[in-house]
Amino acid sequence: MSELTNKSLTELVSLIKTKELKSEDITKDFIDNCNKGEKLNAFVTNAFDHALDKAKNFDKNPNLDCLLPGIPLAVKDLFCTEGVRTTAGSKMLENFIPNYESTVTNNLWSEGAFLLGKLNCDEFAMGSSNETSYFGNVINPLKDNVVPGGSSGGSAAAVCANLTPATIGTDTGGSIRQPASFTGTVGLKPTYGLCSRWGIVAFASSLDQAGPMTKNVSDCALMLEAMVGFDPKDSTSINKKKENYSKNLSKDIKGLKIGIPKEYRVDGMPSQIEELWDKGKKILKEEGAEIIDISLPHTEYALPTYYIVAPAEASSNLARYDGVKYGFRSSKGANLIEMYENTRSEGFGDEVKRRILIGTYVLSSGYYDAYYLKAQKVRQLIKRDFDQSFKNVDAILTPSTPSSAFQIGEKKDDPISMYLNDVFTVPVNLAGVPAISIPAGLDKNKLPLGLQLIGKPLAEQTLLNIAYSMEDKINFKLDLNKWWEN
Amino acid sequence: MVGELVDKDNSKYLIKGKQSNWEVVIGLEVHAQVSSNSKLFSGSATKFGAEPNTQVSLVDSAFPGMLPVINQYCIEQAVKTGLGFNAKINSYSVFDRKNYFYADLPQGYQISQYKNPIVGEGEIILDLPSGTKKIGIERLHLEQDAGKSIHDIDPSNTFVDLNRSGIALMEIVSKPDLRSPDEVNAYIKKLRSIMRYLGTCDGNMQEGSLRADVNVSVRKEGDTTLGTRCEIKNVNSIKFMQMAIDYEAKRQVELLESGKSIDQETRLFDTKKNETRSMRSKEDAHDYRYFPDPDLLPLKLSEDFINKIKKNIPELPDEKKKRFIEKFNLTPYEATILVSDIETSKYFEEVVKDSDVKLAANWIIGELFALLNEKNLEITQSPISARNLSKLINLIKDGTISGKIAKTLFELMLDGDKDPEILVEEKGLQQKSDPKELENLIDGVIKDNPDKVAEYKSGKVKLFGFFVGQVMKVSNGTANPQLVNEILKKKL
């Protein structure tokens, strides 16, 4: 029966809508798979009982007039879920049970889906390998000694290993697209402001966006459609009419202009990436798109800019974890200040502390202008690069990452080489534009590599359409040997 | 010992030191609570005196994923207040985060405005005994209040109430233009008055709606550069502000005269000991790491929006004072007092709708204020309504009662805001001006005091007053004193 879990979200939805499948059957199969997949460590908290209840309830009185009828979904543990522990991968929130539901998950539940569990992630989404989680690292289903990427590593692994039909992650500097690329799945970071940030544990507010992670582009369109929407509770939410991304999905990309930025060729990039990129260009040309060489001259400054802006915002966003209102409190400390210092020292992991210190430092008096203000100016230039390019092209094609998934522990003690992983994804967050990563092929170690399409603000439909037509031609198939099931 | 004041008559507040006289330079950062129903960035209530932590939302208590959404009314009140100070309204302003850790600051930062405040430079005119003085306003910005830490419930713990957390404050920063505790008094009162006219802040200092950080420095008389200042945090009464300034200025003079220097620092005014002391705890976290709040966008105000508010600005104390002087012929002194508080000015205008202006001014500033003072009441709680005071004044004006009887009548009216016209009828308090009637009374008095009459006639003319008194007494004070005088003179 567990073939059900191999099916795409779109297929499952249509089987439920045609009443060929019951929600309970699907849910049971995924729970079964989740139990078998424990070795992957993709889940922090399961909500299996809740999911079964919901499934049974759905079957009793099925409402088929919604986007995700009766679909169980596990989500990244950065989304606050009412009554279900939400940890952000941190000891700080090990026992935190919110009494509210994030807008994005709430949107999914309104479309008929329900919670299957909470997926592991790097602590407070700070990491590119899922090795900073307090709940242990996640393992890439494609190889047992390899990372799934991060910070949405649990989400990527869960989709890849069929532990959930689809999922959502958050992307601050590549945290959806990089793990998608590492696991041969599809991940989309929407335009900043398209998805509400309300109820999502914040990392860097000006960069954070929630987005779908799925098996294919159709699923991605469906999930995106279900999760977006204007939210008056988020001052940065864009007030615009909802689009029917799934209904309007089309492979017709004739006449679209696709930019190829010369700056996305970095030293030491494996030759397979170049080859896949060329293959991507070729496919686009065959589909009737026009390929145009472009320049995004400030690309090399994106990572340094990011490593000022994101930690600065994070240092402030994470100040609320002080042992007073909720979460972990150290038992040591005779007075308030000692309590704060011990709580934050014991409650945060090394990478989080490192970034809080970087952020605190770049904002501190005497350094603000040299670092933070400088970064805001360079961010302006990076955004301008995209604005300029999008006068001439409809989308930009790049590799998603400069390498395939690396080994567990390989980069753990070298922050810079870890950060370099996000070199192609970070500029997109700084500019607030949307981007999608789709699987494009394998490297010499048989690990997947992704291609990234970057779009104009709010041009998610265009990106999905291009990705949809490419997906067809690339015809990438995941080869799961399910080593984790023994 | 330094500290004696010199030249006080000339309204110059100077501290006499060993070497020279010292001038005190004061700037205020006033925190005025916006009179809004809900908080600046959340929908929680702002009522004073609620049960602890009942006016707190998940936004105010900084739960993960909670986001601020600004209150439109608070934006309007800040603009309105700025216009009340004739200040520049900035069409572009930015909310920043001021980062520091404290038990009653749940987010670990206060949302405030740093580089780009909503209101820029303006001014306030003070009416001082020596004349008027302009005090510059540096800026006004919107920010969140913090919660309350309670240290005296438990010896080893602090209790935290977040009801205040997130309430909208306008921080109004003055230029260092103030020179004495008296000027600070006048400044706070004027500021409060303007905001009450505008309805943007109720100015209630007991409830903490108005507090100030007081920046104090001293310099030798005649110096033009500013000395190093100390900031005395969060003083919540004018009296304490004045005491704190007095103490702090003298402390600084003593330090400087003994060859020491002033540390720029934050200090606390200890109301029990009447002294200021250093707040070390604030010092080591003095790096606030301001940066624009990424959860909020820059605030852009259109010309239209500002003009709409401008159109609805009511007559403010300075204009009203001018009008009172011109229209009612009041002295500047009377006008200043009558416009100082919006409710007083309303009361006055109600009274003079149909009664004599001069009498009204005298009665309000005199009897009514004395009464309110004695009973510790606001004018809105006055036991005598404007309507009845107006009637009383008319009774005086048309001669129905004498000024003296009016005072008696005023006392009688207190009990339940009685109508003076009815009281006069009931108690027969009309002034007796009928010569026949008065003659009868006078005859009676003369008859009853034959020995005094004899003394008077033998040259003791001082006794005339005694006879007048007797006549007034038998008439229960209602006899027209002028007529009594005339008739008595003839009779004696």
Add this chain to the structure above:
Amino acid sequence: MSIDKDKIIHTSKLARISLEEKKVDSLSKDLSNIFNFIEKLNKIKTDDVKPLTSILDHSLRARDDQVTDGSIREKVLGNAPNKNEEFFIVPKVIE
């Protein structure tokens, strides 16, 4: 730029994170490397560039002044590590 131990200690005070001695050493090394990397930004001239305060260009949206929240003391205090029915409780504050 090298971030020496004193800077690490000062910054950790500001961030209210206590650090063991050996952590200070390794952080000093890590942060020095990271700042060397970050300082690549000094290569670009930005004198005439306006800093980006928000990537969205609409103005701040406001809500009406209505009481729509609060009166949820149990929820607010529910997750607190130390509390009573009315208050959050923290170790003594020294002023």
